[in-house]
Amino acid sequence: MNLAFFIARRMAKPSPENKPGVMERIAVVSVALGAAVMILAMAVIMGFKREVAHKMTGFAAHVSVTDVRGVNALDSEPVHRSAHLEELIRATDGFEAMAPYAVKGGIVRTADAVGEVMLKGVEGDYDWSYFREWLVDGELPRVGDSVRTKDILLSRSLADRLLLGVGDKVEMLFVEPGEMPRRDRFKVAGVYASGMEEMDGMVVVTDIRNVQRLSDWGPDEISGYEIRTRDLRDAAAFARTLGRTLLYDDEEGTENLAVTSVTERYANIFDWLKAHDVNAAVIIVIMLVVAFFNMASALLILVLERTRMIGLLKALGMRSGELRRIFLWRAGFVTLRGLAWGNAVGLGLCLVQKWTHLIKLSSEGYLLSEVPVSLGWGWWLALNAGFIAAIVALLMIPTAVVSGVKPEETIRYE
Structure with missing residues (x-):
């Protein structure tokens, strides 16, 4: 049995004596909000790329062979x-x-x-x-x-x-x-x-x-x-x-023949689509930073609330590394709860837009007349796995406070 996982699971189990604190709720909401925003951003950006590329292919195919004097010209040789x-x-x-x-x-x-x-x-x-x-x-x-x-x-x-x-x-x-x-x-x-x-x-x-x-x-x-x-x-x-x-x-x-791909022929449109990748990266980083600070605050509160337990486990011979893993598992459970809510909200909003086309766009400024949405298993799984991995890896820093807890002080204090 994985002892750290067992203890973390018992800590997470709701009971009259073990109710979620305010900081833990804030952490769950923060993770849920971050996950929902990231899913919406990725779905819209992937939708833009797919729809614009699909429509450009319909008008100009993938590659064109023309006279070298006829590239991007209406009247040519x-x-x-x-x-x-x-x-x-x-x-x-x-x-x-x-x-x-x-x-x-x-x-x-x-x-x-x-x-x-x-x-x-x-x-x-x-x-x-x-x-x-x-x-x-x-x-x-x-x-x-x-x-x-x-x-x-x-x-x-x-x-x-x-x-x-x-x-x-x-x-x-x-x-x-x-x-x-x-x-x-x-x-x-x-x-x-x-x-x-x-x-x-x-x-x-x-x-x-x-x-x-x-x-x-x-x-x-x-x-x-x-x-x-x-x-x-x-x-x-x-x-x-x-x-x-x-x-x-x-x-x-x-x-005198020129071969041009659609991405080269309409470079301005496809370069505009590539710029959306930067926007997605910025949104993901911001959401990760916000979620990390809220999770770090919640984790520190959890550690401080469990100083007696930490001191007792240390007195019984548990090493600091094993104790850190307990709280990392605990943070992982909070992250999973937030991700579950975030995915439910994000995917739900994506499906509503996909089925109802509720949000419209100005086709003159955005090329499309409605906000496109594209859902795919590949990027969705990668986004969730990356979010969990990044949050848990970053939380290695605040769990270091466990090493500073001294059994003689916490037990004497009680």
């Missing part, structure tokens, strides 16, 4: 499709899927408003899973049919701004330097809402042949390829590997 280029992309480790696309900047004009947009053309094998998830009205545009259609998919924010609905006809203007503006009419097939205002306000999806015709491109000319890797974390490595492959390839059609 076309990339010529070739079986050799596509085979090089497929042969790169981490490849999962790819789709050609073409983009062109334009202006949407109605009788009531004008808006600048990016017309994005895709083929029939395009992965519609993201836009299908975001679809709020109508249907996805028909693309890849034998007969080219003028269907478009636009965002709800853009539709509201331009007073458009499903089935409405809309005119677009395409301005080329030194040339007369080109006009074309499209039909609104569906409306989507991703919640990311920065992208929603720009992206309009249609058949790739519409964009090729407006750009005076042939059927084998595109803006580039969107590539999906097995995981977003593999995107940067995939882009570097494919970029080196294309750089040293001698075949015609692979020169």
Whole structure:
């Protein structure tokens, strides 16, 4: 039997003579508050990372291959499709899927408003899973049919701004330097809402042949390829590997190509997400410090209240190290009680937000329209285990007061 654990457990057992003191209650509340705040902070930060990365992947995939002059540009030199280029992309480790696309900047004009947009053309094998998830009205545009259609998919924010609905006809203007503006009419097939205002306000999806015709491109000319890797974390490595492959390839059609990962293409957004890691670290450290001082105060009170017991156990031959372990176990029990309450409160609030979307955000400032929450076993277990380990390790300092208790003084005093 572990004697220190046995004595600590008996000390913690509630009884009429052994009631929790005020400091112990404060310590439990402090630990519970710290745990709840840390869980909420981590869940929101992980939710931001997951949701923003998910939405950016839906708009721009993991990796893009474009002409070197077309990186982050709406109107660029076309990339010529070739079986050799596509085979090089497929042969790169981490490849999962790819789709050609073409983009062109334009202006949407109605009788009531004008808006600048990016017309994005895709083929029939395009992965519609993201836009299908975001679809709020109508249907996805028909693309890849034998007969080219003028269907478009636009965002709800853009539709509201331009007073458009499903089935409405809309005119677009395409301005080329030194040339007369080109006009074309499209039909609104569906409306989507991703919640990311920065992208929603720009992206309009249609058949790739519409964009090729407006750009005076042939059927084998595109803006580039969107590539999906097995995981977003593999995107940067995939882009570097494919970029080196294309750089040293001698075949015609692979020169002047740039390979860009979504984290590099939208570096400002992903750098903003990384900054949240610092915020999480600061919150965790502050909560640990507050919990430690309250736990240390409570532990010192427990030691002072048990000076007679300490003196008696020392007189019976128990060493100071074993006595310190008694109070460390006692502090561990208090920490576990606080963690239980903190987890109940923190996880409960996370689930309420996840199910009800109660707290909203300004999508212009935060990219998302509501506070995202992501719960995962990995970081949750690590957070709780780290909290317990840190508190118990830090409490080694105040338990040193046990060594200063002298049996002859405490027993004589009684």
